Amino acid sequence: MKKQSIFFGVLLVGFGIFFLVDELNLKIAEHLYTWPLLLVLVGVALGAQCRISQDYSNVLASYILITLGGHFYVSDWLPFWPQHTSMVILMIALSFLLSAKKSKTGLFQGILLLLIALFMMFSNNLNQFAPAVENGVNYLATFWPILFLLIGLYLLFSKRK
Structure with missing residues (x-):
């Protein structure tokens, strides 16, 4: 039960800051109040749960949410950022490669998805x-x-087998 409250606590803190910035009408909120940032917040909450509880079973999901959210956020602001569909596969491949370091699985899948994304x-x-x-x-x-x-x-x- 305690492990679950870590995720939920971090998620609520992130959402609280996210919506408070909007409610206070801060100028920074115009650029931050987007749905990709919500993906990043959920990913960070999952990552914090993995780190604090030393249980890395959700580290892949955390990295996927962070990289996809980051990609969609950056693609709105940087005109040179690739808009190709293969970027989603590339972000998932990077997530597999990053999570392979902690979870000791997914290296082959990450390399395969990376090659597919580059080919595309x-x-x-x-x-x-x-x-x-x-x-x-x-x-x-x-x-x-x-x-x-x-x-x-x-x-x-x-x-x-």
Whole structure:
């Protein structure tokens, strides 16, 4: 019960500061009062719970919320920040890689998602550098969701030893 109150306490403190800044009509609130910041607040609360209780089972969820919230927050303010869909996969890959340090799992998944995100980001540029494989790249770029589906189904239904 105490472990759960750590998360809820940190979450309530974060929400309290978030909404108080808005209620006080501070000039800083115009830039901070956004839904991506709420994702970051929940992620920080989960991270604080993991750190204080020394239970790192939710560290991946914490990193995912923080990186996705950070991405969506920064993408509104920096015009040069990539808006490509693959950035969501990249943020999740970074979350896996960061959580692998604490939880000792997810390194392979993080590297795989990182490679997928980089392929998605630069698949249009690959055609310029390798015209001989243009058809193959176009084919993969069109049907990559099916590859995700097949790998996911295999992971779900394969017998583990």
